[in-house]
Amino acid sequence: MQLDGVLFFPVTPFHPDGSVAEDVLAEHIKHGVAAGPGGVFVACGTGEFHALEPEEFERCVRVAVEATAGRVPVFAGAGGPLPTAIRYARAAARAGADGVLLLPPYLVTSPPSGLVRYVRAVAESTDLSLIVYQRNNAVFTPETAVEVAELPTVVGFKDGIGDVDLLQRIVLAVRAAVHKPFQFFNGLPTAELTVPAYRGIGVDLYSSAVFCFAPDISLGFYRAVRDGDDELVRRLLTEFYRPLVELRDLVPGYAVSLVKAGVRLTGLDVGGVRPPLVDPTPEHIAALERITSAGRAVLGATA
Numbered sequence: 292m293q294l295d296g297v298l299f300f301p302v303t304p305f306h307p308d309g310s311v312a313e314d315v316l317a318e319h320i321k322h323g324v325a326a327g328p329g330g331v332f333v334a335c336g337t338g339e340f341h342a343l344e345p346e347e348f349e350r351c352v353r354v355a356v357e358a359t360a361g362r363v364p365v366f367a368g369a370g371g372p373l374p375t376a377i378r379y380a381r382a383a384a385r386a387g388a389d390g391v392l393l394l395p396p397y398l399v400t401s402p403p404s405g406l407v408r409y410v411r412a413v414a415e416s417t418d419l420s421l422i423v424y425q426r427n428n429a430v431f432t433p434e435t436a437v438e439v440a441e442l443p444t445v446v447g448f449k450d451g452i453g454d455v456d457l458l459q460r461i462v463l464a465v466r467a468a469v470h471k472p473f474q475f476f477n478g479l480p481t482a483e484l485t486v487p488a489y490r491g492i493g494v495d496l497y498s499s500a501v502f503c504f505a506p507d508i509s510l511g512f513y514r515a516v517r518d519g520d521d522e523l524v525r526r527l528l529t530e531f532y533r534p535l536v537e538l539r540d541l542v543p544g545y546a547v548s549l550v551k552a553g554v555r556l557t558g559l560d561v562g563g564v565r566p567p568l569v570d571p572t573p574e575h576i577a578a579l580e581r582i583t584s585a586g587r588a589v590l591g592a593t594a
Contacts, residue, residue, distance in 0.1 A: 292364055292389065292390075292420065292446070293472055293474065294329050294330045294364065294447075294474060294496060295329045295496075296327070296328060296329030296330075296513065297327075297328050297329060297497075297499045297502050297506075297509055297510060297513050298328060298329055298330050298332060298476070298496065298497065298498045298499060298502075299320075299323045299324070299328035299329075299330065299331050299332065299363075299499070299502050299503070300332045300335055300336065300337040300338060300498050300499070300500055300502075300503065301316065301319050301320050301323060301331065301332075301333055301337070301338055301355070301503060302319065302337055302338055302339070302503055302547075302550060302551045302554055302561050303316065303334060303338045303339050303342075303343065303351055303561075304316050304319060304559075304560070304561035304562050305561070305562035305563065305565065306562060307562065309565070311343075311347050311350060311351060312561070312562065313350060313351075313354050315559065315560065315561055315562075316351060316354050316355070316358075317354050317357070317358045318559065319503075319554065319559060319561065320333070320354070320355050320358040320359065321358045322559070323502065323503070323506065324358065324359050324362055324363060326502070326506035326507075326510065327510065328363060328499075328502060328506075329363060330363050330364045330365070330366060331355055331359055331363055331364070331365045331366070332365075332366045332367070332368070332392055332498065333351055333352055333354075333355035333365060333366070333367050333368075333388075334348050334351045334352060334355075334367050334368045335366075335367070335368035335392050335394070336368070336394070336546075336547065337498075337500050337503065337546075337547055337550055338351070338368065339547060339564065339565060339568070340368035340370065340394065342564075342565035342568075345378055345379065345382055348367070348368075348379060348382055348383075349382040349383075349385065349386050350386075351367075352365070352367045352382065352383050352386035352387070352388050353386040353387065355367075355388075356386055356387035356388060364389040364390065365387070365388050365389050365390075366388060366389060366390040366391060366392050366420075366422065367379070367382075367383035367386070367388045367390075367391055367392070368391070368392050368394055369383065369391045369392070369393055369394065369413065370393060370394025370395055370396065370397075370424075371394070371396065371397045372396065372397050373396065373409060373412055373413070375397075376393065376394075376396070376409075376413050377412065377413055377416040377417075379391075380393075380413055380416055380417045380419060381416060381417055383417075383419060384417050384418070384419050388419060389419070389420060390419050390420035390421065390422060390446070391413070391417065391419050391420070391421050391422070392422045392424055392449065393410060393413055393421050393422065393423050393424055394424050394426075394429075395424065395426060395427050395428050395429035396409055396428070396429065398428065399428065400428050401428070403430070403431050403432045403434075403435035404435060406429055406430075406431060406435060406439075407435050407438045407439055410423055410439045410442065410445065411439070411442060414442045414443075414444050414445060417444075418444065419444065420444055420445075420446045420447075421442075421444050421445045421446065421447075422445075422446060422447035422448070422449055422474075422476070423439050423445060423447070423448050423449065424449045424451060424478060425448065425449065425450050425451060425452055425478075426449075426450070426451030426452060426478065427451070430452060430457075431448075431461065432461075433457075433460045433461045433463070433464035433465075434464070436448060436461040436464060436465055437464050437465055437468045437469065440465045440468075440469045440473055441468070441469055445473075446472065446473060446474065447473065447474040447475065447476060448461070448465065448473075448474075448475050448476070449475075449476035449477075449478040449498075450475070450476065450477060450478055450479070450494070451478040451479055451480075453479050453485065455488060455489075455492060458475075458489075458492060458494065459492040462475055462492060462493055462494065474496055475493070475494040475496065476494065476496045476497060476498065477489040477494055477496065477497035477498070478497070478498055480500070480536075480539065480546040481500060481501070481532060481535060481536050481539060481546070482497040482498055482499065482500075483497070483499065483501065483509075483512050483527075483528070483532050484528060484532045484533065484536050486512075486516055487516075487524070490516070499513075500546065500550045501532075501535070501550075501553075503550050503551075503553065503554050504550060504553030504554045504556065504557055504583070505553065505583055505586065505587075507587065507590065508527070508531060508583070508586040508587065508590065511523070511527070511590045512524065512527050512532075515527065523589070523593050526589045526593075527586060527589055527590075530585050530586065530588075530589050531582060531583075531585055531586030531589065532586075534582045534585070535549075535579075535582050538575060538578055538579065538582065541575065542569065542571070542575075544564070544567070544568040544569060545571065545575075547564060547568055548563070548564045548568050548569060548570050548571055549571055549575070549579060551563065551564055551570075552570065552571045552575075552576050552579060553579055553583065556576070556579070556580060556583070
């Protein structure tokens with residue numbers, strides 16, 4: 292399958308007692324799908340995959356599949372120790388997902404050849420489509436990226452490293468060697484800030500955490516990029532995305548917890564984050580409100 296448009300990475304809502312709020316997740320996803328994303332990536336980074344045990348994970352994926360009702364593809368996270376990654380991939384298949392976003396193995400630093408073995412083992416455990424996520428301790432060479440891209444069910448490569456030189460070489464190597472539909476994704480936190488740079492090396496797709504709480508801004512930016520409205524792109528980057536990134540970078544983990552706070556500001560009670568992440572301070576939530584208002588003001592001024 293070929294993805295297009297803004298990719299929606301929903302948060303995972305929790306009740307006050309800490310349990311997963313499946314009804315709120317369904318509402319969150321239905322609202323997002325109605326705004327028009329190109330795909331739903333449930334229980335991934337923004338959805339606190341790291342904090343979900345397998346039964347919770349499978350329920351979240353099932354909720355997402357039911358809430359999207361076939362309107363867009365649904366991908367689910369998997370990763371960690373190899374047996375765990377396989378368990379999550381199989382759970383995603385049982386829940387009806389279309390594919391898996393394969394996150395890095397747990398902690399250990401390995402040679403790229405070991406990453407190929409890891410991806411191959413997960414790919415052989417399920418018929419689902421796989422997107423490989425390069426980030427943290429999972430860094431591929433152009434040669435090993437070609438190896439995983441040649442696996443029959445691997446359909447994409449998502450980059451969360453930000454090494455444009457390396458990614459350019461990976462893109463060129465894969466496109467020269469792999470003769471099947473294959474897509475590259477910008478997977479950096481708040482990816483919009485680097486969209487112009489990634490588009491320069493032929494990587495147009497990106498994940499948008501902003502879509503969770505401000506789909507109007509996310510889609511406005513996407514359309515401006517698509518239509519070549521460089522002035523609107525510049526203003527949104529300057530007045531919304533750069534301040535958002537600066538706020539995000541104040542506290543480790545804010546790439547998730549700020550987004551969740553943004554969803555709460557829309558009136559949907561998705562609860563807080565699970566430890567070891569921390570929720571934003573009242574001052575930072577107020578700053579997020581101001582930044583979001585500034586982004587909407589930019590859109591309003593150009594409407």
